[in-house]
Amino acid sequence: MIPALGVKGLKVSIRTDDGVARVLDDVGLTLERGRILGVVGESGCGKSTLIRAIMGILPKGASVEGGEIWFEGENLLAFSEKELNTSVRSSRIGFIPQDPLLSLNPVFKVGAQLLEVMRWHAAGTRRDHIARLVMLLKRLQVPDPENALERYLHQFSGGQRQRLLIAAALSCAPGLVIADEPTTALDVTTQHQILGLLRELVGEFGLSLMFVTHDFGVVAELCDDLCVIYAGQTVEQGTVESVLQAPSHPYTRALLACHPDRATSFVGIPGMVPSPLARPAGCLFAARCADVQVGCLAARPPQGIAPSGAEVRCVQFA
Amino acid sequence: MARFVLRRCGLVLPSLLGLLIITFLLIHAVPSDPAAAMAGDAATPEQIARIRAQYGLDQPMWRQFLVYIAKVVQLDFGESAFSHRPVALDIFQRLPATLELTFCSLVLSIGLGVPLGVVSALKHNAWPDYLLRIFSVMGIAVAAFWFAIMLQLLFAMNLAWLPLRGDLSSTMTRPPAITHFLVLDAVLAGRWDVFGDALRHLVLPSITLGLGGLATIVRFTRAGVLDTLQQDFVFYERAMGYRRMRLIWVFILRNSVTATVTQIGLLFGGLIAGAVVVESIFDWPGIGSYTVNAILTGDKQVMLAVTLLVGAIYAGVNILVDVVHGMLDPRLMDRA
Ligand SMILES: Nc1ncnc2c1ncn2[C@@H]1O[C@H](COP(=O)(O)OP(=O)(O)O)[C@@H](O)[C@H]1O
Numbered sequence A: 001m002i003p004a005l006g007v008k009g010l011k012v013s014i015r016t017d018d019g020v021a022r023v024l025d026d027v028g029l030t031l032e033r034g035r036i037l038g039v040v041g042e043s044g045c046g047k048s049t050l051i052r053a054i055m056g057i058l059p060k061g062a063s064v065e066g067g068e069i070w071f072e073g074e075n076l077l078a079f080s081e082k083e084l085n086t087s088v089r090s091s092r093i094g095f096i097p098q099d100p101l102l103s104l105n106p107v108f109k110v111g112a113q114l115l116e117v118m119r120w121h122a123a124g125t126r127r128d129h130i131a132r133l134v135m136l137l138k139r140l141q142v143p144d145p146e147n148a149l150e151r152y153l154h155q156f157s158g159g160q161r162q163r164l165l166i167a168a169a170l171s172c173a174p175g176l177v178i179a180d181e182p183t184t185a186l187d188v189t190t191q192h193q194i195l196g197l198l199r200e201l202v203g204e205f206g207l208s209l210m211f212v213t214h215d216f217g218v219v220a221e222l223c224d225d226l227c228v229i230y231a232g233q234t235v236e237q238g239t240v241e242s243v244l245q246a247p248s249h250p251y252t253r254a255l256l257a258c259h260p261d262r263a264t265s266f267v268g269i270p271g272m273v274p275s276p277l278a279r280p281a282g283c284l285f286a287a288r289c290a291d292v293q294v295g296c297l298a299a300r301p302p303q304g305i306a307p308s309g310a311e312v313r314c315v316q317f318a
Numbered sequence B: 001m002a003r004f005v006l007r008r009c010g011l012v013l014p015s016l017l018g019l020l021i022i023t024f025l026l027i028h029a030v031p032s033d034p035a036a037a038m039a040g041d042a043a044t045p046e047q048i049a050r051i052r053a054q055y056g057l058d059q060p061m062w063r064q065f066l067v068y069i070a071k072v073v074q075l076d077f078g079e080s081a082f083s084h085r086p087v088a089l090d091i092f093q094r095l096p097a098t099l100e101l102t103f104c105s106l107v108l109s110i111g112l113g114v115p116l117g118v119v120s121a122l123k124h125n126a127w128p129d130y131l132l133r134i135f136s137v138m139g140i141a142v143a144a145f146w147f148a149i150m151l152q153l154l155f156a157m158n159l160a161w162l163p164l165r166g167d168l169s170s171t172m173t174r175p176p177a178i179t180h181f182l183v184l185d186a187v188l189a190g191r192w193d194v195f196g197d198a199l200r201h202l203v204l205p206s207i208t209l210g211l212g213g214l215a216t217i218v219r220f221t222r223a224g225v226l227d228t229l230q231q232d233f234v235f236y237e238r239a240m241g242y243r244r245m246r247l248i249w250v251f252i253l254r255n256s257v258t259a260t261v262t263q264i265g266l267l268f269g270g271l272i273a274g275a276v277v278v279e280s281i282f283d284w285p286g287i288g289s290y291t292v293n294a295i296l297t298g299d300k301q302v303m304l305a306v307t308l309l310v311g312a313i314y315a316g317v318n319i320l321v322d323v324v325h326g327m328l329d330p331r332l333m334d335r336a
C-alpha cells in the first residue's frame, strides 16, 4: 500500500546573518495509512521545520536542498505554492498547531474563521459546513457547539481552544493530519482526554496522523510508530512497541532515561544539540554519547537495522 | 461601550480644567494691560478704569478665573479684543475651515500611507522598500514651511495648475453659509463651480499638512506588518490555506492597524499644531491663522478659548481612538 506520507533524505538549510544553518540534514520517515506516527526529539532538533517543509511554508531564507516528500503517492516538492494552497492545505492535509492563542485570530469570531477555510477547501454548502463543524465540536466535547462558533478565541479555556483547533484541522475532511506538539501546554488530565479523542477520531475518520512531540509518555499513549530525530537527522525509526521495549540508538536510550516515568534519577542528557550553523563531521550525537567509539568521529554513520527491527543510524548496527 | 466612553469623558474634564488653569496663569504672567488695549490709544485714565471694572479686571486673579469658568460652562468665551465679536462666534465660523483641511490631510495620509506601508513591508529590503523608507525619513525631517513654499513655487507660480492661497478664488461668490464647511455649503447650494474651486484650493495645504503624517503612517504600518508576518499565527493561517490577498489585507492589516490607529491619534495633535503654520502660509481662514493673529495682537480671550478647544479636540480624538481599538480588538473591551 502507498504510505500516507513518506520523507526521504530531506535536507533544508536556512541562510541567516550568521551563515547557513543546516537545519534538516537527512530526515526520513514513513507514515502508513491509518496509523499514528510520533516524531520525537529535543527542542531545536528541527521538528517544526520538517512540518513547514511538508506544508511548503518554509521561513524566509530557507530552501530544500535535497530529498523527497511523497504524499499519498504524489511528489509534494513538485507542487507549486498555488497548487498547495488550492488543493492540499486543509483539504488534504490538516494542521494542528501548538499554541491556539498564536493560531486563530483573536479579532474574528471562531466560526467565521473556520467557515472561511471551508468555503475554499471543503465540498458542500455553507449550511453543510456549519453542520459539519457542529458535529465535530460535539464529537470533541465542546459544550454548546452552535454558540461556540459565535464566540472569540479568548472566551475559551486552554483545553477548549485545542479542541477547536482539532475541529479546524478536520473541518475539510483531510486524509492526513499533522500536529505540532498540540498538548504540550495543557495539564495532564486535559492532555489525556485530548489524546484519547484523537485516537478515536483517527479510527472513525480513517485518518493518518503525524504527531510531533518531545514527550515519550505521549508517544507511548497515542502512537503506533515512532521516528526519533536528532539535530536534523532521523536516528531511529520503528514501531512504538519495539523501540520502547528495546531502544537501540544511544540518543533514544538517553531520552527515555530522562522521562520521569522511567528515570531512576531525574537528569537530562548532558551537553547540547550542536548548532545547525556548525555541525561536526562524524556522528552528530558523538559529543554527548555514552558509548562513543573512535570510529564515531570520522564519518556520519549509515542506517542499519537493529535486532528490534528498527532502522537505526549508529555504527553499532552498521 | 457607552459606559466605557462616559468614563473616558469623565477623566478628560479634570485634564481640561488643568489645561485652562495653566494657560490662564501663563497669559496673566505676561505684563500687559488688556483694559488699556481695549480702550484704545486716545483713552483717558477714567475710561480705562471703567473698562477694567466692567470686565472685572480689577478683581483678584482667582476671582477672575472663577468668573471665566462660570461663563465657559455656558459656552460664553467672552469677546475678542480685536474683532469685537464673541469669540465663540468667530470659532464657530472658522473651525469648519480647519476641520476641512485636517480631514483632507488625514484622508491623504491614511489613504496613501497604509497601502504604501504594506507595500514597503511586503517588498522588505527590495528597492520599493528602500525608496519608501528614504521618502518617509525625508517626510518627517522636512520643515512644513519650506515644503509649502516649494509646492507654491512649482504648482501655483510656475505651472499655475493650482491656486496659491486662500480657500476660494476672489472671482467666486460664496454660497450661503449653512454648515460653514465651504465644500458642503457649495454642494447644498448646488454650486458645482464653487465646489471644484474649493477642492482645488484644498490640495496644496492638505499635502503640506499631511506630509508628516503620511511619512509616519508609512513607517508604522511597515513595522506593524513586518512584526505580524513574523508571528506564528501567519504560519497557521497559511497552513490552513487562506487566500494570499485576503491574508495580507485583512488578517495582517487588521492586526497592524491597531498600531496605526494609535499613531493617528497622536498625529492629530501634530496636525492641529501644523495647521497654525500651514494656514498662515496659505492664508487659510481657519483656527490656525486666527490663533496666530490672537497671539500677535495679545488677544487673551481668543488664546484661552483656542487652547481649550484644541485640548478638547485632542481629548475627543483620543477617546475615539480607544473606541476604535475596542472595536478592532474585542479583548480590550472585555478588560475595560
Ligand atoms: N527562521 C529561522 N532562521 C534561522 N534558524 C532557524 C529558523 N527556524 C528554525 N531555525 C533553527 O532550526 C533549528 C530547528 O528549529 P525547529 O524546527 O523549530 O525545531 P523544533 O521544532 O524541533 O524545536 C533550531 O536550531 C532553530 O534555531
Ligand SMILES: [Mg+2]
Binding pocket: A047, A048, A180
Ligand atoms: Mg517546534
